[in-house]
Amino acid sequence: MERKIFLWLTQFCGAEAAExxxxxxxxxxxxxxxxxxxxxxxxxxNPIVTLLTLKxxxxxxxxxxxxxxxxxxxxxxxxxxxxxxxxxxLNAGEDVYKWxxxxxxxxxxxxxxxxxxxFLRSLQNALDERHMLxxxxxxxxRQTVVLFVIxxxxxxxxxxxFNRDPLGLxxxxxxxxxxxxxxxxxxxxxxxxxxxxxxxRMLGRGDWIVAPKAGVNGEVVEVKLTTIKVRNWDNSIVxxxxxxxxxxxxxxxxxxxxxxxxxxxxxxLIDQTTIRFLTPEEMAxxxxxxxxxPSVTSSDLTNPIVTDNPTSKExxxxxxxxxxxxxxxxxxxxxxxxxxxxxxxxxxELTDPQKGQAQSSRNNEAAPSKNNQAEASVKxxxxxxxxxxxxxxxxxxxxxxxxxxxxxxxxxxxxxLLRKYMEWYLSKYPEIIHAGTGRPELTLMARQLQPAxxxxxxxxxxxxxxxxxxxxxxxxxxxxxxxxxxxxxFHLSVYQSPSSNxxxxxxx
Numbered sequence: 001m002e003r004k005i006f007l008w009l010t011q012f013c014g015a016e017a018a019e020x021x022x023x024x025x026x027x028x029x030x031x032x033x034x035x036x037x038x039x040x041x042x043x044x045x046n047p048i049v050t051l052l053t054l055k056x057x058x059x060x061x062x063x064x065x066x067x068x069x070x071x072x073x074x075x076x077x078x079x080x081x082x083x084x085x086x087x088x089x090l091n092a093g094e095d096v097y098k099w100x101x102x103x104x105x106x107x108x109x110x111x112x113x114x115x116x117x118x119f120l121r122s123l124q125n126a127l128d129e130r131h132m133l134x135x136x137x138x139x140x141x142r143q144t145v146v147l148f149v150i151x152x153x154x155x156x157x158x159x160x161x162f163n164r165d166p167l168g169l170x171x172x173x174x175x176x177x178x179x180x181x182x183x184x185x186x187x188x189x190x191x192x193x194x195x196x197x198x199x200x201r202m203l204g205r206g207d208w209i210v211a212p213k214a215g216v217n218g219e220v221v222e223v224k225l226t227t228i229k230v231r232n233w234d235n236s237i238v239x240x241x242x243x244x245x246x247x248x249x250x251x252x253x254x255x256x257x258x259x260x261x262x263x264x265x266x267x268x269l270i271d272q273t274t275i276r277f278l279t280p281e282e283m284a285x286x287x288x289x290x291x292x293x294p295s296v297t298s299s300d301l302t303n304p305i306v307t308d309n310p311t312s313k314e315x316x317x318x319x320x321x322x323x324x325x326x327x328x329x330x331x332x333x334x335x336x337x338x339x340x341x342x343x344x345x346x347x348x349e350l351t352d353p354q355k356g357q358a359q360s361s362r363n364n365e366a367a368p369s370k371n372n373q374a375e376a377s378v379k380x381x382x383x384x385x386x387x388x389x390x391x392x393x394x395x396x397x398x399x400x401x402x403x404x405x406x407x408x409x410x411x412x413x414x415x416x417l418l419r420k421y422m423e424w425y426l427s428k429y430p431e432i433i434h435a436g437t438g439r440p441e442l443t444l445m446a447r448q449l450q451p452a453x454x455x456x457x458x459x460x461x462x463x464x465x466x467x468x469x470x471x472x473x474x475x476x477x478x479x480x481x482x483x484x485x486x487x488x489x490f491h492l493s494v495y496q497s498p499s500s501n502x503x504x505x506x507x508x
Contacts, residue, residue, distance in 0.1 A: 034078030041074035063126035072118040079111040113153040140198045143225040190226040193242035211250035267459035269495040277411040293424035414490045422446040455495035
Protein backbone atom coordinates (compact mmCIF):
# COMPACT_ATOMS: atom_id res chain seq x y z
CA MET A 1 0.00 0.00 0.00
CA GLU A 2 2.81 2.43 0.84
CA ARG A 3 4.49 1.71 -2.56
CA LYS A 4 1.32 2.56 -4.42
CA ILE A 5 0.89 5.73 -2.42
CA PHE A 6 4.54 6.67 -3.12
CA LEU A 7 4.09 6.25 -6.87
CA TRP A 8 0.89 8.24 -6.77
CA LEU A 9 2.55 11.09 -4.87
CA THR A 10 5.55 11.24 -7.24
CA GLN A 11 3.19 12.33 -10.00
CA PHE A 12 2.34 15.49 -8.11
CA CYS A 13 5.27 16.50 -5.89
CA GLY A 14 8.40 14.63 -6.96
CA ALA A 15 10.32 11.69 -5.53
CA GLU A 16 11.85 13.37 -2.49
CA ALA A 17 8.58 14.87 -1.25
CA ALA A 18 6.70 11.66 -2.08
CA GLU A 19 9.14 9.62 0.02
CA UNK A 20 8.60 11.96 2.99
CA UNK A 21 4.82 12.12 2.75
CA UNK A 22 4.16 8.51 1.79
CA UNK A 23 4.55 7.26 5.40
CA UNK A 24 2.09 9.77 6.82
CA UNK A 25 -0.40 9.26 4.02
CA UNK A 26 -0.22 5.48 4.55
CA UNK A 27 -0.87 5.85 8.28
CA UNK A 28 -3.73 8.24 7.54
CA UNK A 29 -5.22 5.83 4.99
CA UNK A 30 -5.08 2.89 7.43
CA UNK A 31 -6.66 5.03 10.17
CA UNK A 32 -9.41 6.06 7.74
CA UNK A 33 -10.09 2.42 6.85
CA UNK A 34 -10.23 1.50 10.57
CA UNK A 35 -12.63 4.37 11.26
CA UNK A 36 -14.84 3.35 8.34
CA UNK A 37 -14.97 -0.21 9.66
CA UNK A 38 -16.04 1.11 13.06
CA UNK A 39 -18.74 3.29 11.49
CA UNK A 40 -20.02 0.36 9.41
CA UNK A 41 -20.27 -1.79 12.56
CA UNK A 42 -22.03 0.93 14.54
CA UNK A 43 -24.40 2.19 11.82
CA UNK A 44 -25.17 -1.02 9.91
CA UNK A 45 -24.19 -4.24 11.66
CA ASN A 46 -25.25 -3.34 15.20
CA PRO A 47 -28.83 -2.30 14.22
CA ILE A 48 -29.18 -5.54 12.23
CA VAL A 49 -28.09 -7.63 15.23
CA THR A 50 -30.41 -5.67 17.54
CA LEU A 51 -33.34 -6.23 15.17
CA LEU A 52 -32.65 -9.96 15.05
CA THR A 53 -32.47 -10.25 18.85
CA LEU A 54 -35.80 -8.46 19.23
CA LYS A 55 -37.52 -10.98 16.96
CA UNK A 56 -36.48 -13.97 19.05
CA UNK A 57 -38.67 -15.31 21.86
CA UNK A 58 -35.97 -15.44 24.51
CA UNK A 59 -34.75 -12.32 26.29
CA UNK A 60 -31.26 -13.54 27.06
CA UNK A 61 -29.91 -12.35 23.72
CA UNK A 62 -31.44 -8.91 24.35
CA UNK A 63 -29.47 -8.58 27.59
CA UNK A 64 -26.21 -10.18 26.45
CA UNK A 65 -26.07 -8.48 23.03
CA UNK A 66 -27.03 -5.05 24.25
CA UNK A 67 -25.72 -1.72 22.97
CA UNK A 68 -22.61 -1.69 25.18
CA UNK A 69 -21.51 -5.17 24.07
CA UNK A 70 -22.06 -4.39 20.39
CA UNK A 71 -20.15 -1.12 20.74
CA UNK A 72 -17.22 -2.93 22.40
CA UNK A 73 -17.29 -5.50 19.61
CA UNK A 74 -17.24 -2.71 17.04
CA UNK A 75 -14.08 -1.32 18.67
CA UNK A 76 -12.44 -4.70 18.12
CA UNK A 77 -12.91 -4.48 14.32
CA UNK A 78 -10.67 -1.41 13.73
CA UNK A 79 -8.08 -2.83 16.13
CA UNK A 80 -7.81 -5.99 14.07
CA UNK A 81 -7.60 -4.02 10.81
CA UNK A 82 -4.88 -1.76 12.20
CA UNK A 83 -2.94 -4.80 13.41
CA UNK A 84 -3.15 -6.45 9.99
CA UNK A 85 -2.59 -3.47 7.70
CA UNK A 86 -0.18 -1.15 9.51
CA UNK A 87 2.89 -3.36 10.09
CA UNK A 88 2.90 -4.84 6.58
CA UNK A 89 2.29 -1.60 4.72
CA LEU A 90 4.59 0.74 6.60
CA ASN A 91 8.19 0.66 5.41
CA ALA A 92 9.77 3.23 7.70
CA GLY A 93 12.66 1.28 9.16
CA GLU A 94 13.08 -1.69 11.41
CA ASP A 95 12.58 0.17 14.70
CA VAL A 96 9.41 1.84 13.46
CA TYR A 97 8.13 -1.52 12.28
CA LYS A 98 8.75 -3.16 15.70
CA TRP A 99 7.04 -0.39 17.64
CA UNK A 100 4.18 -0.37 15.18
CA UNK A 101 3.65 -4.11 15.70
CA UNK A 102 3.83 -3.72 19.48
CA UNK A 103 1.36 -0.86 19.58
CA UNK A 104 -1.14 -2.62 17.33
CA UNK A 105 -0.92 -5.79 19.44
CA UNK A 106 -1.48 -3.79 22.64
CA UNK A 107 -4.45 -2.09 20.97
CA UNK A 108 -5.94 -5.47 20.05
CA UNK A 109 -5.29 -6.74 23.60
CA UNK A 110 -7.04 -3.69 25.10
CA UNK A 111 -10.06 -4.10 22.81
CA UNK A 112 -10.38 -7.78 23.76
CA UNK A 113 -10.12 -7.07 27.50
CA UNK A 114 -12.64 -4.24 27.18
CA UNK A 115 -15.06 -6.58 25.40
CA UNK A 116 -14.71 -9.22 28.15
CA UNK A 117 -15.32 -6.66 30.91
CA UNK A 118 -18.41 -5.24 29.20
CA PHE A 119 -19.79 -8.71 28.52
CA LEU A 120 -19.36 -9.73 32.17
CA ARG A 121 -21.22 -6.61 33.26
CA SER A 122 -24.09 -7.43 30.89
CA LEU A 123 -24.19 -11.01 32.16
CA GLN A 124 -24.42 -9.84 35.78
CA ASN A 125 -27.24 -7.42 34.95
CA ALA A 126 -29.14 -10.17 33.17
CA LEU A 127 -28.84 -12.48 36.18
CA ASP A 128 -29.84 -9.70 38.59
CA GLU A 129 -32.97 -8.91 36.60
CA ARG A 130 -34.01 -12.56 36.79
CA HIS A 131 -33.08 -12.83 40.51
CA MET A 132 -30.80 -15.76 39.73
CA LEU A 133 -27.80 -16.61 41.89
CA UNK A 134 -28.48 -13.52 43.99
CA UNK A 135 -27.20 -15.21 47.14
CA UNK A 136 -23.75 -15.66 45.57
CA UNK A 137 -22.89 -11.92 45.40
CA UNK A 138 -22.34 -11.75 41.66
CA UNK A 139 -20.78 -8.30 41.97
CA UNK A 140 -17.82 -9.75 43.88
CA UNK A 141 -17.56 -12.68 41.47
CA ARG A 142 -17.58 -10.33 38.48
CA GLN A 143 -15.02 -8.01 40.01
CA THR A 144 -12.78 -10.96 40.84
CA VAL A 145 -12.91 -12.26 37.27
CA VAL A 146 -12.37 -8.75 35.88
CA LEU A 147 -9.38 -8.28 38.18
CA PHE A 148 -7.76 -11.50 36.98
CA VAL A 149 -8.47 -10.61 33.34
CA ILE A 150 -6.88 -7.19 33.80
CA UNK A 151 -3.86 -8.67 35.57
CA UNK A 152 -3.39 -11.17 32.76
CA UNK A 153 -3.78 -8.34 30.24
CA UNK A 154 -1.18 -6.24 32.06
CA UNK A 155 1.26 -9.16 32.13
CA UNK A 156 0.80 -9.81 28.42
CA UNK A 157 1.05 -6.09 27.66
CA UNK A 158 4.36 -5.81 29.53
CA UNK A 159 5.58 -8.96 27.81
CA UNK A 160 4.75 -7.43 24.42
CA UNK A 161 6.53 -4.16 25.18
CA PHE A 162 9.74 -5.73 26.49
CA ASN A 163 9.75 -8.87 24.35
CA ARG A 164 9.62 -11.09 27.39
CA ASP A 165 7.94 -14.39 28.09
CA PRO A 166 4.71 -13.90 30.13
CA LEU A 167 5.53 -16.91 32.32
CA GLY A 168 8.87 -15.36 33.16
CA LEU A 169 7.15 -12.19 34.30
CA UNK A 170 4.80 -14.19 36.52
CA UNK A 171 7.82 -15.89 38.07
CA UNK A 172 9.36 -12.50 38.82
CA UNK A 173 6.14 -11.35 40.44
CA UNK A 174 6.20 -14.43 42.68
CA UNK A 175 9.69 -13.53 43.87
CA UNK A 176 8.55 -10.03 44.78
CA UNK A 177 5.39 -11.28 46.50
CA UNK A 178 6.64 -10.26 49.96
CA UNK A 179 7.08 -6.64 48.91
CA UNK A 180 3.70 -6.64 47.17
CA UNK A 181 1.99 -8.03 50.27
CA UNK A 182 3.41 -5.25 52.41
CA UNK A 183 2.41 -2.55 49.96
CA UNK A 184 -1.06 -3.89 49.19
CA UNK A 185 -1.81 -5.47 52.59
CA UNK A 186 -5.25 -3.89 53.12
CA UNK A 187 -6.28 -4.47 49.53
CA UNK A 188 -5.33 -8.13 49.71
CA UNK A 189 -7.14 -8.60 53.06
CA UNK A 190 -10.32 -7.03 51.74
CA UNK A 191 -10.04 -9.00 48.52
CA UNK A 192 -9.78 -12.32 50.36
CA UNK A 193 -12.53 -11.30 52.82
CA UNK A 194 -14.84 -10.44 49.92
CA UNK A 195 -14.27 -13.88 48.42
CA UNK A 196 -15.00 -15.48 51.81
CA UNK A 197 -18.26 -13.56 52.14
CA UNK A 198 -19.29 -14.73 48.68
CA UNK A 199 -18.25 -18.36 48.92
CA UNK A 200 -19.74 -18.87 52.40
CA ARG A 201 -22.92 -16.93 51.49
CA MET A 202 -22.54 -14.76 54.56
CA LEU A 203 -23.85 -11.59 52.95
CA GLY A 204 -25.96 -10.51 50.01
CA ARG A 205 -27.53 -7.42 48.56
CA GLY A 206 -30.83 -6.65 50.26
CA ASP A 207 -29.89 -8.38 53.55
CA TRP A 208 -30.59 -6.70 56.86
CA ILE A 209 -27.37 -6.78 58.90
CA VAL A 210 -26.36 -5.38 62.28
CA ALA A 211 -22.70 -4.74 63.14
CA PRO A 212 -22.53 -2.61 66.31
CA LYS A 213 -18.77 -2.03 66.16
CA ALA A 214 -19.01 -0.63 62.64
CA GLY A 215 -22.15 1.39 63.37
CA VAL A 216 -24.20 -0.65 60.88
CA ASN A 217 -27.89 -1.39 61.28
CA GLY A 218 -29.67 -1.46 57.95
CA GLU A 219 -29.97 -3.00 54.50
CA VAL A 220 -27.07 -3.88 52.21
CA VAL A 221 -27.31 -1.89 48.98
CA GLU A 222 -24.00 -2.73 47.32
CA VAL A 223 -21.43 -5.49 47.73
CA LYS A 224 -18.11 -5.00 45.96
CA LEU A 225 -14.74 -6.58 46.14
CA THR A 226 -13.19 -4.05 48.50
CA THR A 227 -16.19 -2.12 49.89
CA ILE A 228 -19.69 -2.85 51.21
CA LYS A 229 -22.34 -0.13 51.33
CA VAL A 230 -25.15 -0.33 53.87
CA ARG A 231 -28.12 2.01 54.10
CA ASN A 232 -29.01 2.42 57.77
CA TRP A 233 -32.62 2.86 58.84
CA ASP A 234 -31.98 6.59 59.26
CA ASN A 235 -31.11 6.70 55.51
CA SER A 236 -27.41 7.26 56.15
CA ILE A 237 -24.91 5.29 54.03
CA VAL A 238 -22.12 3.40 55.80
CA UNK A 239 -19.20 2.09 53.73
CA UNK A 240 -17.15 -0.62 55.39
CA UNK A 241 -14.41 -2.92 54.12
CA UNK A 242 -15.28 -6.64 53.88
CA UNK A 243 -12.47 -7.52 56.27
CA UNK A 244 -14.34 -5.72 59.08
CA UNK A 245 -17.27 -8.12 58.76
CA UNK A 246 -15.04 -11.18 58.53
CA UNK A 247 -12.81 -10.28 61.48
CA UNK A 248 -15.72 -9.18 63.75
CA UNK A 249 -19.13 -10.74 64.25
CA UNK A 250 -22.26 -9.34 62.64
CA UNK A 251 -25.91 -10.35 62.64
CA UNK A 252 -27.78 -11.16 59.43
CA UNK A 253 -31.60 -11.26 59.50
CA UNK A 254 -31.96 -12.72 56.00
CA UNK A 255 -32.66 -16.23 57.32
CA UNK A 256 -35.48 -14.82 59.45
CA UNK A 257 -37.09 -13.26 56.38
CA UNK A 258 -36.75 -16.45 54.37
CA UNK A 259 -38.30 -18.59 57.12
CA UNK A 260 -41.32 -16.29 57.38
CA UNK A 261 -41.18 -16.19 61.19
CA UNK A 262 -39.76 -13.47 63.43
CA UNK A 263 -39.19 -13.92 67.14
CA UNK A 264 -40.64 -11.82 69.93
CA UNK A 265 -38.93 -12.06 73.31
CA UNK A 266 -39.97 -9.30 75.72
CA UNK A 267 -40.65 -9.26 79.43
CA UNK A 268 -42.66 -7.23 81.94
CA LEU A 269 -41.63 -6.78 85.58
CA ILE A 270 -44.29 -8.06 88.01
CA ASP A 271 -44.39 -6.78 91.59
CA GLN A 272 -43.52 -9.76 93.80
CA THR A 273 -45.73 -8.61 96.66
CA THR A 274 -48.87 -9.03 94.53
CA ILE A 275 -48.33 -12.73 93.82
CA ARG A 276 -50.76 -14.81 95.90
CA PHE A 277 -53.46 -17.50 95.79
CA LEU A 278 -56.82 -16.63 94.27
CA THR A 279 -60.02 -17.04 96.27
CA PRO A 280 -63.06 -18.88 94.85
CA GLU A 281 -64.89 -15.58 94.50
CA GLU A 282 -62.01 -14.13 92.43
CA MET A 283 -61.92 -17.27 90.34
CA ALA A 284 -65.66 -16.91 89.74
CA UNK A 285 -65.19 -13.34 88.58
CA UNK A 286 -62.38 -14.32 86.22
CA UNK A 287 -64.52 -17.13 84.84
CA UNK A 288 -67.40 -14.76 84.16
CA UNK A 289 -65.03 -12.41 82.31
CA UNK A 290 -63.65 -15.26 80.17
CA UNK A 291 -60.12 -14.94 81.55
CA UNK A 292 -59.73 -18.60 82.53
CA UNK A 293 -58.50 -20.72 79.63
CA PRO A 294 -60.20 -24.09 79.02
CA SER A 295 -57.11 -26.03 80.10
CA VAL A 296 -57.19 -24.45 83.56
CA THR A 297 -60.96 -25.00 83.91
CA SER A 298 -60.70 -28.70 83.18
CA SER A 299 -57.62 -29.45 85.25
CA ASP A 300 -57.94 -27.24 88.33
CA LEU A 301 -61.72 -26.95 88.85
CA THR A 302 -64.10 -29.85 89.63
CA ASN A 303 -67.42 -27.91 89.55
CA PRO A 304 -66.90 -24.82 87.42
CA ILE A 305 -70.39 -23.30 87.85
CA VAL A 306 -73.55 -23.79 89.97
CA THR A 307 -76.86 -22.87 88.32
CA ASP A 308 -80.03 -21.50 89.91
CA ASN A 309 -81.75 -24.89 89.67
CA PRO A 310 -82.25 -26.31 93.21
CA THR A 311 -81.45 -29.74 91.83
CA SER A 312 -78.09 -28.56 90.56
CA LYS A 313 -77.49 -26.78 93.87
CA GLU A 314 -78.12 -30.03 95.73
CA UNK A 315 -75.85 -31.85 93.28
CA UNK A 316 -73.15 -29.24 93.97
CA UNK A 317 -73.22 -30.28 97.64
CA UNK A 318 -72.29 -33.89 96.97
CA UNK A 319 -69.60 -35.38 99.05
CA UNK A 320 -66.22 -36.38 97.77
CA UNK A 321 -67.36 -40.01 97.20
CA UNK A 322 -70.25 -38.90 94.95
CA UNK A 323 -72.95 -40.38 97.25
CA UNK A 324 -75.49 -37.63 96.50
CA UNK A 325 -76.70 -34.58 98.43
CA UNK A 326 -76.45 -34.49 102.22
CA UNK A 327 -79.96 -34.27 103.75
CA UNK A 328 -78.60 -32.51 106.83
CA UNK A 329 -77.06 -29.69 104.86
CA UNK A 330 -79.30 -29.43 101.80
CA UNK A 331 -82.19 -26.98 102.14
CA UNK A 332 -84.64 -25.55 99.69
CA UNK A 333 -85.04 -21.85 99.08
CA UNK A 334 -88.40 -21.71 100.93
CA UNK A 335 -86.87 -23.39 103.97
CA UNK A 336 -84.03 -20.89 104.02
CA UNK A 337 -86.51 -18.01 103.78
CA UNK A 338 -88.75 -19.44 106.60
CA UNK A 339 -85.78 -20.03 108.85
CA UNK A 340 -84.47 -16.54 108.26
CA UNK A 341 -87.90 -15.01 109.05
CA UNK A 342 -88.37 -17.04 112.27
CA UNK A 343 -84.83 -16.51 113.46
CA UNK A 344 -85.11 -12.72 113.85
CA UNK A 345 -86.28 -12.01 117.52
CA UNK A 346 -87.27 -8.54 118.64
CA UNK A 347 -85.18 -6.46 120.99
CA UNK A 348 -87.57 -7.13 123.94
CA GLU A 349 -87.36 -10.88 123.45
CA LEU A 350 -83.60 -10.74 123.43
CA THR A 351 -83.46 -8.91 126.82
CA ASP A 352 -86.32 -10.57 128.77
CA PRO A 353 -88.50 -13.24 127.11
CA GLN A 354 -91.28 -13.17 129.85
CA LYS A 355 -91.65 -9.38 129.70
CA GLY A 356 -91.75 -9.62 126.01
CA GLN A 357 -94.63 -12.09 126.10
CA ALA A 358 -96.60 -10.00 128.69
CA GLN A 359 -96.05 -6.84 126.75
CA SER A 360 -97.32 -8.44 123.56
CA SER A 361 -100.47 -9.75 125.32
CA ARG A 362 -101.22 -6.34 126.88
CA ASN A 363 -100.81 -4.66 123.57
CA ASN A 364 -103.34 -7.06 122.02
CA GLU A 365 -105.95 -6.63 124.80
CA ALA A 366 -105.72 -2.96 125.84
CA ALA A 367 -107.64 -0.27 124.03
CA PRO A 368 -105.44 2.07 122.11
CA SER A 369 -104.76 5.38 123.76
CA LYS A 370 -102.61 8.26 122.60
CA ASN A 371 -99.56 6.80 124.25
CA ASN A 372 -100.45 3.29 123.09
CA GLN A 373 -100.93 4.60 119.58
CA ALA A 374 -97.46 6.11 119.65
CA GLU A 375 -96.01 2.84 120.94
CA ALA A 376 -97.91 0.92 118.24
CA SER A 377 -96.53 3.18 115.53
CA VAL A 378 -92.99 2.64 116.86
CA LYS A 379 -93.54 -1.11 116.91
CA UNK A 380 -94.96 -1.06 113.40
CA UNK A 381 -91.92 0.88 112.19
CA UNK A 382 -89.59 -1.60 113.88
CA UNK A 383 -91.47 -4.50 112.34
CA UNK A 384 -91.27 -2.82 108.93
CA UNK A 385 -87.52 -2.27 109.28
CA UNK A 386 -87.06 -5.89 110.37
CA UNK A 387 -88.95 -7.06 107.28
CA UNK A 388 -86.80 -4.86 105.04
CA UNK A 389 -83.64 -6.22 106.65
CA UNK A 390 -84.95 -9.74 106.16
CA UNK A 391 -85.69 -9.05 102.51
CA UNK A 392 -82.25 -7.49 101.92
CA UNK A 393 -80.51 -10.43 103.59
CA UNK A 394 -82.54 -12.86 101.47
CA UNK A 395 -81.57 -10.89 98.37
CA UNK A 396 -77.88 -11.01 99.28
CA UNK A 397 -78.12 -14.74 99.94
CA UNK A 398 -79.82 -15.32 96.58
CA UNK A 399 -77.17 -13.24 94.78
CA UNK A 400 -74.40 -15.19 96.45
CA UNK A 401 -76.13 -18.45 95.53
CA UNK A 402 -76.40 -17.29 91.91
CA UNK A 403 -72.61 -16.67 91.70
CA UNK A 404 -70.56 -19.59 90.31
CA UNK A 405 -68.95 -21.62 93.05
CA UNK A 406 -65.59 -23.29 92.53
CA UNK A 407 -64.30 -26.32 94.28
CA UNK A 408 -60.58 -26.22 93.46
CA UNK A 409 -58.51 -29.35 93.63
CA UNK A 410 -55.61 -27.13 94.68
CA UNK A 411 -55.09 -23.44 95.16
CA UNK A 412 -54.32 -21.46 92.02
CA UNK A 413 -51.68 -18.71 92.01
CA UNK A 414 -52.63 -15.58 90.10
CA UNK A 415 -49.30 -15.47 88.26
CA UNK A 416 -49.75 -19.09 87.17
CA LEU A 417 -53.20 -18.32 85.87
CA LEU A 418 -51.89 -15.26 84.02
CA ARG A 419 -49.16 -17.36 82.42
CA LYS A 420 -51.63 -20.00 81.23
CA TYR A 421 -54.04 -17.36 80.01
CA MET A 422 -51.37 -15.57 77.93
CA GLU A 423 -50.27 -18.85 76.34
CA TRP A 424 -53.88 -19.57 75.42
CA TYR A 425 -54.35 -16.01 74.16
CA LEU A 426 -51.22 -16.19 71.97
CA SER A 427 -52.20 -19.60 70.58
CA LYS A 428 -55.48 -18.11 69.35
CA TYR A 429 -53.83 -15.05 67.77
CA PRO A 430 -54.09 -15.42 63.96
CA GLU A 431 -50.61 -14.13 63.06
CA ILE A 432 -48.60 -16.06 65.65
CA ILE A 433 -46.89 -19.24 64.44
CA HIS A 434 -46.52 -22.25 66.73
CA ALA A 435 -46.87 -26.03 66.80
CA GLY A 436 -50.63 -25.77 66.36
CA THR A 437 -50.13 -24.05 63.00
CA GLY A 438 -47.82 -26.72 61.62
CA ARG A 439 -44.47 -25.33 62.78
CA PRO A 440 -43.43 -27.49 65.76
CA GLU A 441 -39.90 -26.07 65.74
CA LEU A 442 -41.21 -22.63 66.76
CA THR A 443 -41.73 -22.27 70.50
CA LEU A 444 -44.62 -20.42 72.13
CA MET A 445 -44.53 -19.90 75.87
CA ALA A 446 -45.04 -17.48 78.70
CA ARG A 447 -42.44 -17.85 81.42
CA GLN A 448 -40.88 -16.09 84.37
CA LEU A 449 -37.18 -15.32 84.50
CA GLN A 450 -34.76 -15.00 87.36
CA PRO A 451 -36.19 -12.67 90.04
CA ALA A 452 -34.58 -9.25 90.21
CA UNK A 453 -34.70 -6.43 92.78
CA UNK A 454 -37.26 -4.69 90.56
CA UNK A 455 -39.59 -7.71 90.48
CA UNK A 456 -40.12 -10.94 88.59
CA UNK A 457 -39.65 -10.65 84.80
CA UNK A 458 -42.67 -12.15 83.03
CA UNK A 459 -41.58 -12.95 79.47
CA UNK A 460 -43.58 -13.72 76.34
CA UNK A 461 -41.64 -15.84 73.83
CA UNK A 462 -43.25 -16.54 70.44
CA UNK A 463 -42.86 -16.16 66.68
CA UNK A 464 -44.98 -14.10 64.31
CA UNK A 465 -45.45 -14.19 60.56
CA UNK A 466 -44.94 -10.42 60.35
CA UNK A 467 -41.28 -10.10 59.43
CA UNK A 468 -41.32 -6.52 58.15
CA UNK A 469 -40.32 -3.89 60.69
CA UNK A 470 -43.45 -1.75 60.98
CA UNK A 471 -46.07 -4.57 61.00
CA UNK A 472 -43.89 -6.50 63.46
CA UNK A 473 -43.70 -3.58 65.88
CA UNK A 474 -47.44 -2.97 65.64
CA UNK A 475 -48.29 -6.60 66.45
CA UNK A 476 -45.84 -6.64 69.34
CA UNK A 477 -47.33 -3.43 70.73
CA UNK A 478 -50.90 -4.75 70.43
CA UNK A 479 -50.08 -7.90 72.38
CA UNK A 480 -48.26 -6.10 75.17
CA UNK A 481 -50.96 -3.45 75.38
CA UNK A 482 -53.37 -6.29 76.07
CA UNK A 483 -50.96 -7.73 78.64
CA UNK A 484 -50.60 -4.42 80.49
CA UNK A 485 -54.39 -4.02 80.58
CA UNK A 486 -55.11 -7.61 81.73
CA UNK A 487 -52.52 -7.87 84.53
CA UNK A 488 -54.63 -5.96 87.12
CA UNK A 489 -57.57 -8.30 86.44
CA PHE A 490 -55.49 -11.12 87.93
CA HIS A 491 -54.82 -8.99 91.02
CA LEU A 492 -51.23 -8.37 89.96
CA SER A 493 -49.39 -5.14 89.35
CA VAL A 494 -46.50 -4.07 87.14
CA TYR A 495 -43.40 -2.82 88.92
CA GLN A 496 -42.45 0.77 88.20
CA SER A 497 -39.70 2.80 89.78
CA PRO A 498 -41.05 5.56 92.03
CA SER A 499 -41.35 8.95 90.40
CA SER A 500 -41.52 12.43 91.93
CA ASN A 501 -45.31 12.16 92.16
CA UNK A 502 -44.98 9.17 94.47
CA UNK A 503 -43.05 11.24 97.03
CA UNK A 504 -45.42 14.17 97.13
CA UNK A 505 -47.03 14.75 100.52
CA UNK A 506 -50.78 13.98 100.53
CA UNK A 507 -53.08 16.97 100.56
CA UNK A 508 -54.89 17.51 103.91
